Amino acid sequence: xxxxxxxxxxxxxxxxxxxxxxxxxxxxxxxxxxxxxxxxxxxxxxxxxxxxxxxxxxxxxxxxxxxxxxxxxxxxxxxxxxxxxxxxxxxxxxxxxxxxxxxxxxxxxxxxxxxxxxxxxxxxxxxxxxxxxxxxxxxxxxxxxxxxxxxxxxxxxxxxxxxxxxxxxxxxxxxxxxxxxxxxxxxxxxxxxxxxxxxxxxxxxxxxxxxxxxxxxxxxxxxxxxxxxxxxxxxxxxxxxxxxxxxxxxxxxxxxxxxxxxxxxxxxxxxxxxxxxxxxxxxxxxxxxxxxxxxxxxxxxxxxxxxxxxxxxxxxxxxxxxxxxxxxxxxxxxxxxxxxxxxxxxxxxxxxxxxxxxxxxxxxxxxxxxxxxxxxxxxxxxxxxxxxxxxxxxxxxxxxxxxxxxxxxxxxxxxxxxxxxxxxxxxxxxxxxxxxxxxxxxxxxxxxxxxxxxxxxxxxxxxxxxxxxxxxxxxxxxxxxxxx
Numbered sequence: 001x002x003x004x005x006x007x008x009x010x011x012x013x014x015x016x017x018x019x020x021x022x023x024x025x026x027x028x029x030x031x032x033x034x035x036x037x038x039x040x041x042x043x044x045x046x047x048x049x050x051x052x053x054x055x056x057x058x059x060x061x062x063x064x065x066x067x068x069x070x071x072x073x074x075x076x077x078x079x080x081x082x083x084x085x086x087x088x089x090x091x092x093x094x095x096x097x098x099x100x101x102x103x104x105x106x107x108x109x110x111x112x113x114x115x116x117x118x119x120x121x122x123x124x125x126x127x128x129x130x131x132x133x134x135x136x137x138x139x140x141x142x143x144x145x146x147x148x149x150x151x152x153x154x155x156x157x158x159x160x161x162x163x164x165x166x167x168x169x170x171x172x173x174x175x176x177x178x179x180x181x182x183x184x185x186x187x188x189x190x191x192x193x194x195x196x197x198x199x200x201x202x203x204x205x206x207x208x209x210x211x212x213x214x215x216x217x218x219x220x221x222x223x224x225x226x227x228x229x230x231x232x233x234x235x236x237x238x239x240x241x242x243x244x245x246x247x248x249x250x251x252x253x254x255x256x257x258x259x260x261x262x263x264x265x266x267x268x269x270x271x272x273x274x275x276x277x278x279x280x281x282x283x284x285x286x287x288x289x290x291x292x293x294x295x296x297x298x299x300x301x302x303x304x305x306x307x308x309x310x311x312x313x314x315x316x317x318x319x320x321x322x323x324x325x326x327x328x329x330x331x332x333x334x335x336x337x338x339x340x341x342x343x344x345x346x347x348x349x350x351x352x353x354x355x356x357x358x359x360x361x362x363x364x365x366x367x368x369x370x371x372x373x374x375x376x377x378x379x380x381x382x383x384x385x386x387x388x389x390x391x392x393x394x395x396x397x398x399x400x401x402x403x404x405x406x407x408x409x410x411x412x413x414x415x416x417x418x419x420x421x422x423x424x425x426x427x428x429x430x431x432x433x434x435x436x437x438x439x440x441x442x443x444x445x446x447x448x449x450x451x452x453x454x455x456x457x458x459x460x461x462x463x464x465x466x467x468x469x470x471x472x473x474x475x476x477x478x479x480x481x482x483x484x
Contacts, residue, residue, distance in 0.1 A: 001028065003091065003412060009083050013076045021056040022069040030406040032430060034384035037066040049438040052477055070398030077401055078170070081147055084408050088144045092415065098141035098365065100372045101164065101190045103157050104379075105132045106386040108396065115393040121154035125386065133388065135379075135400055136160050138168050143371045143411055148404050150397045158196040165206070187211060187354070189368055195351070204353065211365045214252075214349040229256070232363040242359040253350040253362045261346025268344040271312035276332070278305050279318065283330040295320065298327035315340040378410060379403050382426050413470065420469035432462050438477065455479040 001007065001024055010020040028050065029040040041063040044050050051058040073080065089096060105123060107130035112118035118131035132153025138146040147168045151160060165188075187209040195212035203210050229241035238259035245252055282301055285291030292298055298320055306313040315336050321329040334340075350366050357365075379385040385403045390396040410426055417424065440454045456475045459467070467474050 001409065004084060004087050004408065009080065013079060015072060018056075019069060019072060021054050022065055023073055024054055025050060025056075025058070026066055026069055026073070026402050027405045027409065030383055030402050031409050034382065034406075036389060037063040037070075040066055049477065052438070067395060067398075070402055071394055073405070074394060074398045074401050080405070081145075082170075084405075085144075085146050088408070088412070091412075092142065092144075094140055094142060094144060096140050096146075097185055098187045098189060098368060099146060099168065100139050100141075100369055101137070101161065101188060101194065102369065102372045102376075103134050103136045103151075103155075103160065103194075104376045105134045105153055106380070106388055106400070107132055108388045108390070110389070110391060112391055112396070114391045115396055117150070117152040117393055118396070119152045119154035125380075127387075130387070133396060133400065134160075135385075135404075136164050137372065137375060137404075138164060139372055139375055141368055141371070142415070143375060145375070145404060145408060145411070148401070150400050157193050158199055161190070161194050161199045162202050165202075165208075185209075187365065189365055191369060200351075209353045211350060211352040211354070211362060213366070214351050216349075230359045232360045240363065242363055244359045244362070246355065249353065249355075251352050251355055251357070251362065253352070253359060254347065255350060255363060256345065256347040258346065260348075261344075264344040264346050268312065268340070271309060275305065275309040275312055275316065278309070279330060279332055286327060286329065293326050295322045295325055295327045298330070302330065312340075315343075375407065375411075378426065379407055383407060383410065416471075417466070417469050422465065422469055429466060433466065435460070436463050450484050451481065452484065453479065453481050 006024060006027070007020055010023050015023060025044055026037075026040065029035075029043060032050075033040065033043040033048065035043070041058075041061045044058040044061055088094060105121070105125075107123060107125060107127040108115070108118050109130065112131040115131070115133075117133055120128065120130075121132050122128060123130070123132055134151040134153055134155050136149040136151055138148075140146055147164070149160070149164055149167060188203055189211045192213035192215045195210075195215055200210060200212070227243055227245075229243050231239065232242050232255075233240040238257060240255060240257045242253050242255045244254075279302075282292075282298065282305065286293055286298070292301060302318060302320055306318065315334060316332050317335045318330070318332045320327050321331070350362055352362055352365075354362065354365075383403045383406050385400060388396045388399050390399055413429075414426065417429070436459055437457050438454060439457055440452055443451045443453075445451060456477050456479075459474045464474055
């Protein structure tokens with residue numbers, strides 16, 4: 001937090017000394033001991049030396065104080081994100097020439113009736129039974145968050161890009177690099193769900209470059225199909241090959257992956273088995289006494305199955321034979337197998353406005369989206385983004401924003417550890433550091449009074465390795481002695 005200047009920032013924003021310490025506790029607590037406000041308060045009171053580190057007595061801390069400080073932080077969200085973006089850019093000399101954009105959602109426990117943004121939609125965590133909130137993130141090529149937005153759970157993903165980029169321009173006005181156009185030289189990388197024709201047109205108008213996955217399963221023109229593929233990645237598990245050609249003012253990169261092909265073929269087989277199993281059940285019902293036999297009802301059932309299995313049913317010809325008002329048989333056969341092979345071939349098409357890059361460079365830009373996936377994974381699994389237990393909209397937004405702020409600290413730590421060749425998941429680092437504790441020993445003297453000594457335990461080799469990489473003292477707190 002000192003490297004990021006958070007304490008000075010909070011003071012500048014008008015927070016008093018107590019509020020500043022509570023804000024730091026909320027963020028550090030989410031990083032070190034992720035949990036609810038009640039759990040964070042218990043941790044601060046009884047299980048950690050965070051009060052000593054911050055110079056505050058948290059022995060009577062109420063979790064309601066943490067609720068209130070989340071409201072304060074959310075009020076200053078724009079100023080805080082601007083400060084963090086600028087500070088991180090200066091600390092690590094970030095080029096900010098590539099921005100990655102995507103969305104994820106998290107679910108809320110309860111009905112969340114007091115939250116206007118809590119909506120039901122398609123949950124990426126298979127929790128469509130719960131109200132959802134959506135988090136949109138823009139990060140740079142090195143994984144640092146540039147800006148975030150908290151949106152309704154049923155928001156249309158393509159419709160979020162333009163407003164988010166405008167928020168990015170507002171949050172990072174100094175990325176202009178002395179030019180009149182802040183987007184000049186910046187490449188936006190995003191997945192197919194957001195890469196609509198309208199959004200690509202917007203990027204062009206604003207002067208952004210882009211690398212996106214085509215929304216359609218396009219194939220290269222026939223005259224291009226005979227050209228040799230270039231290997232852009234090869235290891236023991238996977239081989240990715242690509243073929244590049246230009247079309248108008250875009251470059252198209254056709255990619256094929258052996259790992260992706262194996263996965264898609266496995267998915268295809270599973271989809272086919274599920275569809276045929278359900279069709280067999282429907283056909284068997286025609287021959288049992290209590291089964292559905294009326295032609296109209298059978299057609300209704302078959303149409304529901306076609307919709308249920310729409311990813312594979314388009315490659316089947318399904319017919320229902322009838323005699324009078326009764327259905328007598330259900331038959332099916334595979335059709336359009338060439339199209340099915342292309343659909344599940346492990347291939348995909350990248351589109352980019354960069355006409356000056358080769359196959360390897362375009363593909364490498366696209367794979368930076370894994371940095372964003374890593375960010376979402378850290379937020380959800382390591383920083384307790386999900387689920388959200390708050391009923392009020394402001395409290396739910398505050399919960400998410402504190403997780404985003406904790407991620408700024410987490411990514412700074414991981415960046416410095418990697419620069420020192422320490423490659424560990426945060427969960428493992430946190431587990432190592434938790435074994436160094438503060439210990440209080442008591443000695444009763446002859447007169448009956450007691451002398452207390454409070455000291456930090458001896459650091460192990462792994463503590464020293466991590467502390468040295470982060471430029472921290474091996475014993476962050478001095479020994480204290482007092483009498484009672």
